[in-house]
Amino acid sequence: MESGTTGRQRTPLDRRRVADTALRLLNEVGLDGLTVRTIARELDVKAPALYWHFKDKQALLDEMATEMYRRMVAGTPLDPADTWRERLLKANRGLRAALRGYRDGAKVFSGSRFTGLVHAEQMEETLRLLTAAGFTLPQAVRATTTTYVFTLGFVTEEQGVEPLPGERREGYDVAERTRRMADYPLSAAAGPEIFADYDRHFEEGLALLLDGIAARYGAG
Template sequence: MVPRKSPKLDKAQVVEAALRLLNEVGLEGLSLRLIAKELDVQAPALYWHFKNKQDLLDEMATEMMRRMAADWAGMPSGGDEGADWHEAFRARMRGLREHLLRYRDGAKVYSGTHFTDLSYAAPMEANLRMLTAAGFSSAGAARAWFTAYSYTIGYVIEEQATGGGGAEGARGAGGGQGYDLDARAERLAGYPLAVEAGWEMFRDQGRGFDVGLEAVLVGISVTLRGSGGS
């Protein structure tokens, strides 16, 4: 039997419920059936909007991008006269991290998905123009943006996997929650440098992100600014 579309349910409602539930159950626990229960509809009603979970994840990632784009639109451009492209770039990557941390497993949801509209296009164009105005070639700007973008998403995936992220992450919680660094140190007692590395990598992850981002930006400036990007 073909399910009938509910006039009271639209795609935006489903996505909003999915993002809300994501913080409660995480990516693995999220299902169309659970979302249907949250919305007080039968599960088949959701299939009018999403044929499977991946379709839903694509729309969730797109909604996350829409919200980020709204924030990025108000940020200064490093291409403006007298402006610092480094600081503009830092602000965008910090903003990306903050948005991903608003959701449990937010970086996993966001990575590897396909945007369902062109909401990403205007901010991407603006960010690339920022870099080309600062002396990057178009290829160098593309590589620079993708490098920092990939660093940020990968960092947050690891941060959330070790308990340092999620809905609490954007409110300033330190990294390493749920990851017992003392127990790790005991297991690695014969490897003092590995123990020290754990304290550096898994504690105060906000500071760690900024340190790593600065290394990425310095590398980008040295190797890609003014180059062909290859």
């Protein structure tokens, strides 16, 4: 146990506790403001104590992404009776919801490496479901990774405008954009299709992908 300034015992410092604290702070300060020093101060320890568990900030981001995935899986139960379309819809809707729960959530998740095999069970189940539906393994991989990358990219752009649900960054007033682009009428009119109604646009984009997957691979 580490001793505090008051002499009372603290909860032992471990990777999970550090990641939990970092995710909570992420919503307050964003990715740019999330430093090892900030996390250590919140935990009431010195920064070197965190390097005992994480060699650098990327290692911490990896653990944060892993914890985000754990929470996502816990909140997105999958049905073995799903069709391949239902599975990909559920998985990507769940991913988007999970990422939007954190400021800069998509940036944290993008490019991170899971720190264990937390993803393997769901991945195996999804690939098994798609191959049973008639996909070859390469086709199943392409279908799952393409929809995953779409969702990750979509939320990255979405959070550039709405960092958290109900919050909107300054400079993304669609009406003002339309006025400024009056000489470019089609581009001006495209504003609401780019910077608003993200729920509908996500569903439309995902449906386009699923229709393309079905047409490309002859899946029902």
